[in-house]
Amino acid sequence: MxxxxxxxxxxxxxxxxxxxxxxxxxxxxxxxxxxxxxxxxxxxxxxxxxxxxxxxxxxxxxxxxxxxxxxxxxxxxxxxxxxxxxxxxxxxxxxxxxxxxxxxxxxxxxxxxxxxxxxxxxxxxxxxxxxxxxxxxxxxxxxxxxxxxxxxxxxxxxxxxxxxxxxxxxxxxxxxxxxxxxxxxxxxxxxxxxxxxxxxxxxxxxxxxxxxxxxxxxxxxxxxxxxxxxxxxxxxxxxNGMEAPPFPPSRHATGPEEPARVAPPAPAAARNGLGQRRSRVRRVAVDLLPPVVTRALRSARR
Structure with a gap:
């Protein structure tokens, strides 16, 4: 098309x-x-x-x-x-x-x-x-x-x-x-x-x-x-933080500015996938850290 x-x-x-x-x-x-x-x-x-x-x-x-x-x-x-x-x-x-x-x-x-x-x-x-x-x-x-x-x-x-x-x-x-x-x-x-x-x-x-x-x-x-x-x-x-001198707007500036475009939230599947990846990273990190650090992390998460 x-x-x-x-x-x-x-x-x-x-x-x-x-x-x-x-x-x-x-x-x-x-x-x-x-x-x-x-x-x-x-x-x-x-x-x-x-x-x-x-x-x-x-x-x-x-x-x-x-x-x-x-x-x-x-x-x-x-x-x-x-x-x-x-x-x-x-x-x-x-x-x-x-x-x-x-x-x-x-x-x-x-x-x-x-x-x-x-x-x-x-x-x-x-x-x-x-x-x-x-x-x-x-x-x-x-x-x-x-x-x-x-x-x-x-x-x-x-x-x-x-x-x-x-x-x-x-x-x-x-x-x-x-x-x-x-x-x-x-x-x-x-x-x-x-x-x-x-x-x-x-x-x-x-x-x-x-x-x-x-x-x-x-x-x-x-x-x-x-x-x-x-x-x-x-x-x-x-x-040093100077602002521009006043300048008249153009003849096209008669209406309000367009609102800033906000990115749409990620699909639930993508968010869940990201969460799963983070959980796997946490588990690997906990398995590799010394026991005293692991206990502190688990306590903080609780």
């Missing part, structure tokens, strides 16, 4: 969207983007590499009137080279543009501007010095990340923020090399590090670091470490 494959349920909460966007980074995205809005900074938003849309959905909430939000991803398109094609096939085979768009429209009325293709198309599609916030989470290969960082430098406003994902993961050495090379040789100033993202600017990092440190030191749910390396102040942050 043929069966039809059940389509995935639309997301009700941000956590229902597959992807990697830890609570600490949700807090930091919210803080950086809110700080820009409070300071009257205007500029476009850009995300390179969106997967299923989790961080893009979050970032889209901070888009101001008159600004443009652009996202770029290969989706199911062709990769520009064999190494990128192998990476995409291994890690992102489930990603399609339609899945991203459905997830995004579950939380927003309109889609962002979507560029389908390699990240190398971004410089030709986004105006130089037009962005206030750029999130790079695309290929993990060194040559692609190097190019993405260079593009971010050209597209950001003087005090704009760039976020580099997976800068320290063991399976992404290309990102690590490109990120720290940008710090040492390309003028990027690290503002802070989370568990998996580096937040930086080509502007003056001191004012934003000062405000960030003041905010973090008032919280008990964020661990803080400050170090100095190669002339840079390195602010390291780690969640």
């Amino acid at each position: 043929a069966t039809t494959q059940e389509s995935p349920r639309p997301p009700r909460r941000l956590d229902d969207v597959p992807g990697w966007f830890p609570v600490l980074d949700q807090l930091l995205f919210d803080w950086f983007l809110s700080r820009q809005v409070a300071a009257g900074t205007r500029g476009d938003l850009l995300e390179v590499g969106v997967y299923m849309g989790k961080s893009a959905i979050f970032t889209g909430r901070r888009l101001q009137p008159g600004e443009t939000y652009t996202v770029c991803d290969l989706f199911e398109g062709d990769a520009p080279d064999n190494a990128n094609r192998a990476e995409s096939t291994k890690s992102y085979s489930r990603l399609t543009r339609s899945v991203f768009e459905e997830n995004y429209l579950s939380f927003h009325d309109e889609l962002p501007r979507v560029l389908q293709g390699p990240s190398s198309v971004v410089p030709d599609e986004v105006e130089p010095a037009s962005c206030r916030f750029v999130h790079i989470d695309a290929s993990h290969l060194y040559e692609h990340v190097y190019g993405d960082i260079g593009a971010a430098h050209d597209l950001l406003l003087p005090d704009g923020i760039v976020v580099l994902d997976d800068f320290r993961a063991e399976h992404t050495p290309g990102v690590s090399i490109a990120a720290w090379e940008a710090v040492l040789n390309r003028g990027l100033h690290p503002v802070c590090l989370s568990t998996q993202k580096l937040y930086g600017t080509w502007g003056d990092p001191e004012p934003v670091q000062r405000e960030l440190l003041a905010m973090v030191r008032q919280r008990s749910d964020c661990r803080l470490s400050v170090q100095t390396a190669a002339g840079h102040r390195i602010v390291r942050l780690k969640s």
Whole structure:
């Protein structure tokens, strides 16, 4: 008998969207983007590499009137080279543009501007010095990340923020090399590090670091470490039982949550069989134990 494959349920909460966007980074995205809005900074938003849309959905909430939000991803398109094609096939085979768009429209009325293709198309599609916030989470290969960082430098406003994902993961050495090379040789100033993202600017990092440190030191749910390396102040942050910042539910969250499914009790025959096996184990154990221990066990059972 043929069966039809059940389509995935639309997301009700941000956590229902597959992807990697830890609570600490949700807090930091919210803080950086809110700080820009409070300071009257205007500029476009850009995300390179969106997967299923989790961080893009979050970032889209901070888009101001008159600004443009652009996202770029290969989706199911062709990769520009064999190494990128192998990476995409291994890690992102489930990603399609339609899945991203459905997830995004579950939380927003309109889609962002979507560029389908390699990240190398971004410089030709986004105006130089037009962005206030750029999130790079695309290929993990060194040559692609190097190019993405260079593009971010050209597209950001003087005090704009760039976020580099997976800068320290063991399976992404290309990102690590490109990120720290940008710090040492390309003028990027690290503002802070989370568990998996580096937040930086080509502007003056001191004012934003000062405000960030003041905010973090008032919280008990964020661990803080400050170090100095190669002339840079390195602010390291780690969640300590942190809860995600409030985020509006999707338009699908109109009804009550489905009750948790409880596994049905095992059939009586299975329970009896398990009990019989346990009884046999007890008898063998009692036969093998010293008499003094055997008497104690029998007394306890009685």
